[in-house]
Amino acid sequence: MTATHHPQQPDPVAFALEAAVRAPSPHNTQPWRFELGRDRIDVVLDSGRVLAVADPDAREARLSCGAAILNIQLALRAAGRASTVRLLPERARPELMGTIMLRTVCTPTPEDRALARAVQVRRSNRRPFTDRPVPLWVRHALLHSAAVEGAELSLLERPADVDELAALLRHAENLQQADPAFQAELRKWTCGDGDRDDGVPAGVGGPRPAPGSLLTPREYPGQASRPERPYEREPLVAVLGSFTDTPLAQLRTGQAMQRVLLTGTTAGVSASFLSQPVEIAHTRIALRRLLGDRAHPQVVLRLGYGFAAPPTPRRRPESVTRHRSVTEGAAR
Ligand SMILES: Cc1cc2nc3c(=O)[nH]c(=O)nc-3n(C[C@H](O)[C@H](O)[C@H](O)COP(=O)(O)O)c2cc1C
Incomplete structure (x- = not known):
């Protein structure tokens, strides 16, 4: 109609x-x-x-x-x-x-x-969050929003689990920093502020974590000279998983990821991604074990209350859209 x-x-x-x-x-x-x-x-x-x-x-x-x-x-x-x-x-x-x-x-x-x-x-917020805890009703809303889209969100509530995640994150970050091909790709997609409509602008990264900070954010090129600041003492880490690891499950989990992020945004909760351990096969397996072998980890998020984060650019819709011809439409 x-x-x-x-x-x-x-x-x-x-x-x-x-x-x-x-x-x-x-x-x-x-x-x-x-x-x-x-x-x-x-x-x-x-x-x-x-x-x-x-x-x-x-x-x-x-x-x-x-x-x-x-x-x-x-x-x-x-x-x-x-x-x-x-x-x-x-x-x-x-x-x-x-x-x-x-x-x-x-x-x-x-x-x-x-x-x-x-x-x-909604924006990724890589800066330190305050120590204000995310209340139970928001945690429930986040869990529910993942389930609505057929995925499972695990909130790491036990300090020992957060420590183990933090160790996997550090290990994976070190491996990626030592990998010249990974670094070359990261450099290709890191840009100066305002000079491109894709890639990560230097300005959106957070400060370097002060010694004693638990989580290791991805280090983008050009960040080495940034000041050090402490991050939240008790970070809330969430892992979004899918029950199979097929392309279809990954698409469904992408819908769930976005519903989780948007639900957080409506409640004033910021998020940043910590993808290093899911980008390397053996740390992804270790993370799956940490979650009790229930789901395939797809996304790791750090959640909390932060201060405004700068936006990243986007290509305009018209530059990524084409109208199909009438005959193409009829063929489908
Ligand atoms: C699957 C996925 C993995 C990501 N992994 C990371 C990551 O490991 N570290 C990070 O700082 N940002 C990560 N991001 C965030 C992107 O860099 C971010 O979405 C992009 O720069 C656009 O910015 P925005 O989220 O503020 O709109 C990831 C995003 C997605 C969808």
């Missing part, structure tokens, strides 16, 4: 694409393209933007596309359009991550609106 679009309201598809490009991605690679058909948005993995060293199986790129798909669904709902999603809809076209079909008009709930607003303001 085609809903009429009133000219004074924002075009739902344009609004959805603006939201899609706000999704997080490793090193801000933005590994997506969009194809538009009649009442339809296709999300396509851009294999030229997959990190060959850090992400050789495109697992993190699929997480990012899953996040972009959730942003599209939320923005459409907030703009008053229901949608349905098929993930990996064409076996012959594995780079097609998902097709979102616009359906009837709908009335957004307050939660739809709040999550869609959070898409615009």
Whole structure:
């Protein structure tokens, strides 16, 4: 069904694409393209933007596309359009991550609106958080938001588990720092402030952790001269896992990751990623063991209350979107 679009309201598809490009991605690679058909948005993995060293199986790129798909669904709902999603809809076209079909008009709930607003303001916050603990009701909301999308969020509540995670993180960070190919890739995706529309600008990194800080953030090139500051004493670390490790499960977990991040944003909770231990095979296995062998770890997050973090740039939706011709549309 085609809903009429009133000219004074924002075009739902344009609004959805603006939201899609706000999704997080490793090193801000933005590994997506969009194809538009009649009442339809296709999300396509851009294999030229997959990190060959850090992400050789495109697992993190699929997480990012899953996040972009959730942003599209939320923005459409907030703009008053229901949608349905098929993930990996064409076996012959594995780079097609998902097709979102616009359906009837709908009335957004307050939660739809709040999550869609959070898409615009969510940012990775790599700076130290305060020592204010994340309250139980927020922890429950985060666990629930992962479960809604079919993933499992584990909050590391026991100090011994956080210590073990911290040791894996340090080990993985050291391995990546000693790997020239990893470092070359990281340099390629680290940019000066404001000179590119992708990559991680130098200004978004946090200070270097003072001795005694538990967690090891990723060290981006050019950070060695930054001042040292203590990070939170009792960090809240969460691991998002999936029950299988297939491309489909990774896309679903990307949707869950984004719902967790946005739910946190609506509650004033900031997050940063600590992906080093899931990017190296043996530390990923050790992390899985730490979680009781239940789920495949996909994302490690540090959560807490922070001060404003700067935004990262994005490519404009129109530079990553193409309209499919009528004949292409008919062929599908
Ligand atoms: C799967 C995935 C892994 C990431 N891993 C890290 C990481 O290990 N360290 C880090 O500082 N940021 C990491 N990020 C955050 C990205 O660098 C960030 O999303 C990107 O620069 C865009 O910035 P934004 O999140 O503020 O919009 C990761 C993001 C994703 C989606």
